[in-house]
Structure formats: structure tokens, C-alpha cells
Amino acid sequence: MKKLFNIIAVLFLISTTGLMAQQTTGKVTSPSKIVGVAKDVETGEAVPYATAALYAAGSDTNVAGAVADGDGKFIITGMDPGSYDLKISFLGYETKTVSGIQVVSKTGDVNIGEIEMSDEGLALEEVTVQGQRDLIEERVDRTIYKAENDKTTAGGDGTDVLRRVPMLSVDLDGNVSMRGSSNITVLIDGRPSAIAASSITDALKQIPADEIKAVEVITSPSAKYDAEGTSGVINIVTKKNNLQGMSANIRTGAGLRGSDFGLNASARKGKFGFTLGGYGRAGYNVNGSFENTQMTTNDDGTISSVIQSADTKSNYLFGRYNFGVDYEVNKYNFLTAAVNFGIRNRSNSQNDFQTQNYVDGNLMRNALRETNTKDNSNSVDVSLNYTKTFEKKGKEISVLTLYSSNNGENSFVNTLFEEDMSTIDSRLKNDNPSKNEEFTIQLDFVEPIGKDGKSILEYGAKNILRKAYSDFAYFQADGAEGDYVEDMNPNLSNEFSYDQNVTAGYVSYTATLLKNYTIKPGLRYEYTTINADFKTETTTADIPAYGTLVPSLNLSRKLSNGNMIKASYNRRISRPSLRYLNPNIDASNPLQVSQGNPDLDPEFTDNYELGYSTFFKNTMVSFSGFFRNTTGSIQSVRTVAEDGVIYTGYDNIGHERAVGTNIFTNISLGDKFSLNGSVDAYYAMLDNGLTDPKYAASNEGFVVSGRMFGNYTLPKDWQVQAFTFARGNRVQLQGTSGGFYMYGIGLNKQFDEKRGTIGFGADNFFTKEFKMKNEIITPTIVQNSTNIMRNMNFKINFSYRIGKLSVDQKTRKKKSVNNDDLKGGGSEGAEMQQNK
Structure with missing residues (x-):
């Protein structure tokens, strides 16, 4: 606790220093x-x-x-x-x-x-x-990263963009976290997407970096948003236009690790606007390896140890295609509709997968395997939205609808060799087709209040109906040619359906007080009903309905010279996604088996935040401090069987607290050079609340990460940019996950009156491979693993625009559905987001 008090004192000192400096400025009379x-x-x-x-x-x-x-x-x-x-x-x-x-x-x-x-x-x-436009923009309730001004991401994907955004951390596998928490909501153009429903990581890899206009980081969502997302909301704003005429853009890139190709076209005539686009990205030569050593203490006092190693290889093909239309019925009525398709095909292999079992140092077994895993899916989003405005400025009514569907096919084949290490002894196969469907309807009202209309009342209602389905089965086969025979054990072969209905209502009020103060209280209520069922009646899941009251409060004060201080509180709920619920047993590594828990409850989080931003001359600096308290946290529960196999399940046993700060600065040195960087640091305190010494676990410690980005404009439309990112070890309930770093440089040239761009980029060019060391420590298990990834990459990018657009005299803002809930990779929830 002494460390905690020290951290809070530092945060208080930072904020107090900023306020004192501001008060000192205020002593100048009538400047x-x-x-x-x-x-x-x-x-x-x-x-x-x-x-x-x-x-x-x-x-x-x-x-x-x-x-x-x-x-x-x-x-x-x-x-x-x-x-x-x-x-x-x-x-x-x-x-x-x-x-x-x-x-x-x-x-x-x-x-x-x-x-x-x-x-x-x-x-x-x-x-x-x-001159060089700023890459970062601070608003009252969010931080905006202007991705379109960052040329080093050309030819990359959404993961490359998010690695440069303050307050976000993206590891080598593409997993995103905000302030140390991976429980976040990711929206695309203010709404969820089926491509992000099962995996945020895979969704980001399907979005081309060249199509991302900005990334909004919202750390304290108001009552308008769904109550989901412990750390907050990330909204990825893609490039759109409200222009007259026709235009098309083609872009392509090729590199050692992957290639991409995209084509987008836009047309607008009178009251109609159309967009049509497609993008594909292939990855290859993504090689690596892993080593894993685990030791378990048996009940008889003996120590069993397992040593595993394998070479890994991954290939993937992602695609995203879209068609959209909007129609201006008249001055006050607007319709928008869109269809988005996504595909994801990924294959992973583990070759020379060797497992050695020891008891008290004596070799008991030496086994050789090969494991091939497939993760394929396709998705579709269909939306239809209606917006009505009024003569009274700011008054608005919206009816928003969204249908999303994601069909997945996950499978693995585990091949076991005989002692001669060349003859196939047996094969184990797991098939797990799944489907997620979601239908949302939302009604929102915006009503300016008072003569000046500066006070705003917002209220609305929403209903989300979700259906998740998982069909899983295990099959055994002898030798290399034997037929697969299904294992009829209901724990290994079954069908699981999970229906969830969330009905919500909210009210939010924004008012300006004493000229420089803004207050925004809000209240949201969500009622959730769940029906979970197995095809085989021997397995059941009974989950009661529950209601959740979610308050929020945002405060801000404008200081002189453009400085601002803000404070906020909100309560969040995190419902478990199919990743945690799926009862399919994952035994792709037969010594480390995992399984979801259909009986999981949601977890709840209280967030407190204090922020201060200022700038002087050519430098902008932003400070923020936060405290996060999560109860009923979904945590891993690991047990060891007599045969030494580690079984991992999930339960609501965790208590997580985190206190930390984020410091960001942007420096512009003339029109040609700019530099920005940030440091994120927090102190994590985790406890699973168990008293049994075999399973009780707690951990605490600092997690620090930082980034730096520089841009320099050269003569004759040349530009060079460079970035670097590093994160230290991350504290987990049982051990730590390893830190990592990365860096890159890009050189771009515009030509033909800036219609075309050609560029060269290099990532991690001095580093042949990255090693990430992870550790798990429990009273009975000690496990150390090392994952190696070879991320050195060189790429060439090209883009060209044909056609010409001119500004439409009536630029309209559009709204769409957002579904922000589900812990663990879902991007479902709700908010009406205005987008240009």
C-alpha cells in the first residue's frame, strides 16, 4: 500500500503543479x-x-x-x-x-x-x-490521433495505426489494451462490426491503414454509450466524403512478410451518394518458434517437469468489401444504408513439436507431434438508418438499425508420431463451427434547452438481440490413413446455443456553468436476459436475468490560454464473450487444455480520472491520472491432473485495481519537423480472492510503456518518418507476460500534382527476431515459456487517385448504431456517433 500512496502522491503533485502554474498565469491583470x-x-x-x-x-x-x-x-x-x-x-x-x-x-x-x-x-x-499539421488533437472527452497524416503506416493495417496512438498498447500478436486493460470496445465509424465481434485483433488486420482517417480514444464514455468496456472506447474513423463528382483510388504494397491490394470508388450526384470498395491483405513467411518449461509439485512430493519446443509458421488472407448509399430526402430527413462483407482465413502450424516428460529429473516419455490449426470466418453487416432534424438548431431524432452475422470455422489436427519419430501413430481432430448473430434497433433524441441552446438533453432506448452457436466435436483416427471416429462424450462433442437480450434506456444532460465550467451527468439502465442450452441434456447452464444501473459524470474547466482540466467518473459492465463462454475443449496442445465457462457472470468496474492539458510556444503537453477498480473479474483457474496436464478454465473470482498516469507531448519545430511521444505507467494490484492455498493467487507491480514518433518534410514533396515503441513486462494474476519493442522508418514521395504516392518502409530492420518470455507461478505450477517472432520487414507502397471531387454545398453528418459490449475481443455496444 505504501507504493500505492506514493503513486497517488505523484499524480496529485503533477495535477497541482499544473494548476499552480495556471493560477500564476492568472495573476497578470487584463493581458x-x-x-x-x-x-x-x-x-x-x-x-x-x-x-x-x-x-x-x-x-x-x-x-x-x-x-x-x-x-x-x-x-x-x-x-x-x-x-x-x-x-x-x-x-x-x-x-x-x-x-x-x-x-x-x-x-x-x-x-x-x-x-x-x-x-x-x-x-x-x-x-x-x-507546415506540419498536428497528429494529436485533445477534446473535452477524447484524444484524437490523426492517422491520415502518418505516412509510415502506408501498406499496413489497423494494428500498425493503433501502435502509434497515445494510451494504447499493441503487442506483437496484435492484442490491444488501454491503460493495461484489454477489456475495451472497438467501433468502426461509430458502430460495431461483425468482423470485430469475435476478435478485435483479427478485425484490425482487415482494415487497411490507408483507409483510416483518425482514431478516437474515449476513456470516459457518457451514458449514451453502452455500459461495456472497462477501459473505454476506441472509435476508428475511416475516410469518407460528402463531395460531388466521381473519384477512384488504387493502392498496393508488397513486402517480405505480406502484400496488400485495395480499390475504392466514390460518386455523388445531387441527393445521392455512393461508395464501393474492396481490400485484400495476405501474410506469409510469418515464422517463429516457442519453448515451454513447466514444473508441477505432485501430492506425493515428486516433481514432474515438461519441456516443449516447436517451430511455428503462420499464413493468412484477409478481405473487406463494402457498399454504401445515402439519400437526402429533403432538408430535414436523411437515409443511409450500408453493407459490409469480411473474410478471414488463417492457418498456423507447429512443426517438430517435441514434448519431454520428466519425474524427479528422470526422462519418462519423449513424444513428437505436428499441429495444424485453421481459423476461417466470413461476416456481414447490414445497416439502415434514418435521421430527422428540425428548424431548431441541434434538435434531432434518429432511428438506427443494424444486423450483423459472423460464421466461423475453427479446427485443428494433432498428429502423434511413434517412437521412431517418423511413423504416424494417431491423429486427434477437433471441429468447431460457430455462428454469431446480432440485431439492434435504437431510438435517440437530442433536445437543446434554453434560449442559447447550449444546454443539451439526450435520451433514448435500445434493444440488442444476440444469438451465439457453437457446434464442437472430437474425432480420433489410427495411423496416417485411418478413418476419423467421433468421440460421443458430451463434454467433447456437443452443441451449445447462447441467446442474450439487452434492453437499455439512458438520459444525459450537458450544461455550461459560470462560463468556463461544463458538467455532463448521465444515467443508463440495462436489463439482460440469457438463455443457454446444450443439445445433450446431461449438460446444463442456468443463468438468471439481471439489471444494471450505470451512472456517469464528466466535469471540465477551461483555463486561460487554452488550458483545460477535467475529471470524470463512470461505472462499466463487461459481459463475457463467446471466447470465455465456449465449452469447446481446446486441446491443440495436449498438455495445456483450456475450456470456456457458460455460467460466467459479468464483471463491474468503477473508473476515476483526472486530466490536465496545456501548451506553450511550440509544445503541447497532456497529463492524466486514473484509478480503476474491477470486481467479479473473469480470471483463469488452472488445475493439474494426475497425468500432468494443466487444465485452464474461467471464473468470476478476480479483484483488479490499477492506478496510473499517461503523459503525452507534441513538439513542432518549424514547418518541417515535428516530434511527439508519450509514457504510460500504472501500478497493477490483482487478487483472485480464494483462500485454498492450492489456488489462491495475488500479484502487483508496475507496467511501463513508451513511444516516440518523428516526421520531417523534405524538399520536392519528399517526407521521412520514424517511430519506436517499447513495453516492459506486464503483471498478471499468476506471473508476468514479457515485454517487447519495435521500430520502423518510412520514406514517401508524392508525384503528379500529389495524385500519386510511392514509398519505401522498413520495420525492425536491425532485429532478426523478438523474444517474449512469459512466466506463470502458482503454489503447484511453475511455467516459463519463450515465444519467438521474426518481424523484420521491408515494403514498397504505391497509391494513385483518378477523378476529381468538389465540395457539396450541404455536408451532412451521419449517425449509426454502436454495440459496445462483450469482454474478450467483442466490439458490441451502443452509441450514436456523428461522423463527417
């Missing part, structure tokens, strides 16, 4: 101010939270800056009398420059009025924006 309002040139609406940066006239020296409020108004202070240039920027808009601003005294005000900002698609070939 000179530059005041203005950022507005959309087409709609006349405010551009909230636009960034205003002030430069000495005719130079790259940044003097001061500010962030606009919700009405687009910004106030810049802290400059001396003189001549200045002002640059206004915001995601989705061209940077606007106002030159020749004169400040004549230290106390006078300069009102530059309304600054009209254009959509970044306007006059693409005629406008040249000088």
Missing part, C-alpha cells in the same frame, strides 16, 4: 487578447475545439495558442505587441492562415471576427497547405 470564432464556410456552424496557433509574422516561431470552446470561440493571450500570423486547424478541415495581425499594446484586445474554415476536400489540387 492583451486575440479573440476570434472558427466557423464552417459552407454551413456557417461553429467548429468546436479548433486549434489556434500564433506565430511571429513571416516565421515558424510559435508564440502562443489556444483551443476553441464548444461554440468555436478562442482567446489567445501571452504575446507581446507586434505583428503575428494565426493558423487555425481542426480534423477534417484545411488549415486556415490569417496574416498581418497587429497587437499594439500589452492590454488591448484584437477581435479578428469569424474565421471561415473549408472542408479539406475543397480544391484538393489548388490549395497547398504549408
Whole structure:
């Protein structure tokens, strides 16, 4: 606990120091101010939270800056009398420059009025924006990473993009975590997707990096969002347009480890808009190996040990195809519809899979195996949405629907050789076809309140009906040619169905108090009913219905010079996904068997957060501190059988606490060079709450990660970018998982009036292979494993745009369904997200 108090003291000191510095600034009496309002040139609406940066006239020296409020108004202070240039920027808009601003005294005000900002698609070939646009944007409730400005990810996928986002960590296998927790919600364009329903990792690999416009990290979701996601919500915003005309873009890339090809087209005529696209990505030569050593203490006092090793190889083929249409019925009524298809084919093999069994140091058995695993699936999302607006600005009604389906086929064949290590003795096969279906309907209301309309009441209702199905069976065969015979044991061959219905209602209120304060309380109630059933009646699952009340509160205070401090609290619920529920026994490694638990309950988390952001001259710095408390956490339960096999199941026995901080900075050195980096650190405290000494477990310790990204613009449209990321060992309930690092560099050249881009990239070019060492320690088991991945990669990327688009005079914002629930790789939940 002493370590915990020290951490809290450090976080308090950071926040207090920022506040004291701000209060010191406030002692300056009546400083000179530059005041203005950022507005959309087409709609006349405010551009909230636009960034205003002030430069000495005719130079790259940044003097001061500010962030606009919700009405687009910004106030810049802290400059001396003189001549200045002002640059206004915001995601989705061209940077606007106002030159020749004169400040004549230290106390006078300069009102530059309304600054009209254009959509970044306007006059693409005629406008040249000088300077490096920021990669990170801070808003009241989220951090936005502008992925479209990062050229090092060209030819990569969503995993490559998320590795560069503050507060996120992505390991070598593509598993995503936020502030140390992998229980997060991932949305695509503000809504869930069937491609992410079973695995966030695989879903990200199906999204091309070139199609990602931005990544929004929402650490404290309001009541509008589903109550799912312990750590928060990640919304991946893809590139879309509301332009007139036709355009097509082709891109391709080839590398040592993988290749990709994509084609996208857009058309808009009058009230109709269409999009059509496809993308494919293949991976090959993804080789590696693993070593595993485990020791177990038997009841008779003897020690059994197992040593395993194998060479691994992975190949995959991912594809994603989409078609969308939107129609403007009239000024106040809009319809949108979309169909998305996804495919995933992955095969993994373990060759020369050797297992040696020892008892008190004496070799008892030496076995050789080969294991081949397939993970194939296809998915479809169909959505139809209706939005009605009113003469009263901000008032809106939405009816949103979504149908998602994912069909999976998982299987493995485990081949055992005889003692001569060349003749096949037997084969074990497991087939596990599965299906996930989901239908969602959502009704939302937005009602501005008061004469100025700054207070907003939001309320709505939602229903999610889910159906999960798993058909699993085991088969045995003799020799290399023997027929497979099904094992009729109901624990090994059965059918499992899991129906879940979540009905929810919410209300949220946003109000501005005393000019600089904003408060946003919310309340959400969700009622869940579950029906789980097995085909064979000898196995049952009885899960009662339950209701959940989820409060949330967000507070913020705008300080002078654009600084901001914010605090939040929310309660979250995490329902177990099919990954944890599936009763299919995974025995691809016969000495490490795992199985889901259909009787799992949800886990609950309380989140507390304090944040402070500031900037001075050419540097932006953001601090945040958090505390997370999870009860009923779903944890692994490991037992050892008499034959030495380790069985892993799941139960609601965990208690997790974490306290930590995130520090992020972005530095712009002139128009050509920028540098940003972040450090994430938290102290984890885990306990499974058991008293039996055989199973009781607790652990605690620090987890630290950091990243750095640099960009330099060269003459004649050349650009070079580099990044690096590292994470230390991660604390787990029973042991640790190994740390890792990675790095990359990219060089890109634009040509043909920036219609085309060709580039070269290299990843981990000095490192032949990465080793990750994991450790599991229990009163009866000590296991050490080493996974090796060969991630050195060189790639060439090419893209070219044909056709021309011009800005539509009526740019509409669209809404869609979000389903944010399910722990463990699901991306299901709810929120109406406005997207450009």
C-alpha cells in the first residue's frame, strides 16, 4: 500500500503543479487578447475545439495558442505587441492562415471576427497547405490521433495505426489494451462490426491503414454509450466524403512478410451518394518458434517437469468489401444504408513439436507431434438508418438499425508420431463451427434547452438481440490413413446455443456553468436476459436475468490560454464473450487444455480520472491520472491432473485495481519537423480472492510503456518518418507476460500534382527476431515459456487517385448504431456517433 500512496502522491503533485502554474498565469491583470470564432464556410456552424496557433509574422516561431470552446470561440493571450500570423486547424478541415495581425499594446484586445474554415476536400489540387499539421488533437472527452497524416503506416493495417496512438498498447500478436486493460470496445465509424465481434485483433488486420482517417480514444464514455468496456472506447474513423463528382483510388504494397491490394470508388450526384470498395491483405513467411518449461509439485512430493519446443509458421488472407448509399430526402430527413462483407482465413502450424516428460529429473516419455490449426470466418453487416432534424438548431431524432452475422470455422489436427519419430501413430481432430448473430434497433433524441441552446438533453432506448452457436466435436483416427471416429462424450462433442437480450434506456444532460465550467451527468439502465442450452441434456447452464444501473459524470474547466482540466467518473459492465463462454475443449496442445465457462457472470468496474492539458510556444503537453477498480473479474483457474496436464478454465473470482498516469507531448519545430511521444505507467494490484492455498493467487507491480514518433518534410514533396515503441513486462494474476519493442522508418514521395504516392518502409530492420518470455507461478505450477517472432520487414507502397471531387454545398453528418459490449475481443455496444 505504501507504493500505492506514493503513486497517488505523484499524480496529485503533477495535477497541482499544473494548476499552480495556471493560477500564476492568472495573476497578470487584463493581458492583451486575440479573440476570434472558427466557423464552417459552407454551413456557417461553429467548429468546436479548433486549434489556434500564433506565430511571429513571416516565421515558424510559435508564440502562443489556444483551443476553441464548444461554440468555436478562442482567446489567445501571452504575446507581446507586434505583428503575428494565426493558423487555425481542426480534423477534417484545411488549415486556415490569417496574416498581418497587429497587437499594439500589452492590454488591448484584437477581435479578428469569424474565421471561415473549408472542408479539406475543397480544391484538393489548388490549395497547398504549408507546415506540419498536428497528429494529436485533445477534446473535452477524447484524444484524437490523426492517422491520415502518418505516412509510415502506408501498406499496413489497423494494428500498425493503433501502435502509434497515445494510451494504447499493441503487442506483437496484435492484442490491444488501454491503460493495461484489454477489456475495451472497438467501433468502426461509430458502430460495431461483425468482423470485430469475435476478435478485435483479427478485425484490425482487415482494415487497411490507408483507409483510416483518425482514431478516437474515449476513456470516459457518457451514458449514451453502452455500459461495456472497462477501459473505454476506441472509435476508428475511416475516410469518407460528402463531395460531388466521381473519384477512384488504387493502392498496393508488397513486402517480405505480406502484400496488400485495395480499390475504392466514390460518386455523388445531387441527393445521392455512393461508395464501393474492396481490400485484400495476405501474410506469409510469418515464422517463429516457442519453448515451454513447466514444473508441477505432485501430492506425493515428486516433481514432474515438461519441456516443449516447436517451430511455428503462420499464413493468412484477409478481405473487406463494402457498399454504401445515402439519400437526402429533403432538408430535414436523411437515409443511409450500408453493407459490409469480411473474410478471414488463417492457418498456423507447429512443426517438430517435441514434448519431454520428466519425474524427479528422470526422462519418462519423449513424444513428437505436428499441429495444424485453421481459423476461417466470413461476416456481414447490414445497416439502415434514418435521421430527422428540425428548424431548431441541434434538435434531432434518429432511428438506427443494424444486423450483423459472423460464421466461423475453427479446427485443428494433432498428429502423434511413434517412437521412431517418423511413423504416424494417431491423429486427434477437433471441429468447431460457430455462428454469431446480432440485431439492434435504437431510438435517440437530442433536445437543446434554453434560449442559447447550449444546454443539451439526450435520451433514448435500445434493444440488442444476440444469438451465439457453437457446434464442437472430437474425432480420433489410427495411423496416417485411418478413418476419423467421433468421440460421443458430451463434454467433447456437443452443441451449445447462447441467446442474450439487452434492453437499455439512458438520459444525459450537458450544461455550461459560470462560463468556463461544463458538467455532463448521465444515467443508463440495462436489463439482460440469457438463455443457454446444450443439445445433450446431461449438460446444463442456468443463468438468471439481471439489471444494471450505470451512472456517469464528466466535469471540465477551461483555463486561460487554452488550458483545460477535467475529471470524470463512470461505472462499466463487461459481459463475457463467446471466447470465455465456449465449452469447446481446446486441446491443440495436449498438455495445456483450456475450456470456456457458460455460467460466467459479468464483471463491474468503477473508473476515476483526472486530466490536465496545456501548451506553450511550440509544445503541447497532456497529463492524466486514473484509478480503476474491477470486481467479479473473469480470471483463469488452472488445475493439474494426475497425468500432468494443466487444465485452464474461467471464473468470476478476480479483484483488479490499477492506478496510473499517461503523459503525452507534441513538439513542432518549424514547418518541417515535428516530434511527439508519450509514457504510460500504472501500478497493477490483482487478487483472485480464494483462500485454498492450492489456488489462491495475488500479484502487483508496475507496467511501463513508451513511444516516440518523428516526421520531417523534405524538399520536392519528399517526407521521412520514424517511430519506436517499447513495453516492459506486464503483471498478471499468476506471473508476468514479457515485454517487447519495435521500430520502423518510412520514406514517401508524392508525384503528379500529389495524385500519386510511392514509398519505401522498413520495420525492425536491425532485429532478426523478438523474444517474449512469459512466466506463470502458482503454489503447484511453475511455467516459463519463450515465444519467438521474426518481424523484420521491408515494403514498397504505391497509391494513385483518378477523378476529381468538389465540395457539396450541404455536408451532412451521419449517425449509426454502436454495440459496445462483450469482454474478450467483442466490439458490441451502443452509441450514436456523428461522423463527417
